[in-house]
Amino acid sequence: MSIKEQTNNPKGRPKGSPNKSTALAREAIAKFVDGNSHKLQQWLDEIAKNEKLGPKVAFDCFMQVAEYHVPKLARTEHAGDVTAPITHIYKWQDE
Numbered sequence: 001m002s003i004k005e006q007t008n009n010p011k012g013r014p015k016g017s018p019n020k021s022t023a024l025a026r027e028a029i030a031k032f033v034d035g036n037s038h039k040l041q042q043w044l045d046e047i048a049k050n051e052k053l054g055p056k057v058a059f060d061c062f063m064q065v066a067e068y069h070v071p072k073l074a075r076t077e078h079a080g081d082v083t084a085p086i087t088h089i090y091k092w093q094d095e
Contacts, residue, residue, distance in 0.1 A: 033065055040065065 018026070033040075040062075048058035078086050 044058045044062055047053050047061060048055040050057075080086065
């Protein structure tokens, strides 16, 4: 284990898990979005109709809100033998 992976708190949170503040902030944002989802279409329509803002800004707003419910996908790079095909194996979770 490298020095970066060590912690002075043996009961500390596991590596990669969000801290309480981050988790609470994300939960609050999700609750706000869920509680105002019925208003979201109206807000986006008003932004799109605005001469200074327009549909592009409305779309950008929608995408920013969507990030809190639909996580961005990470890019996947396949590396291997260029002469051999890549084999995908799919399994059901309960197998």
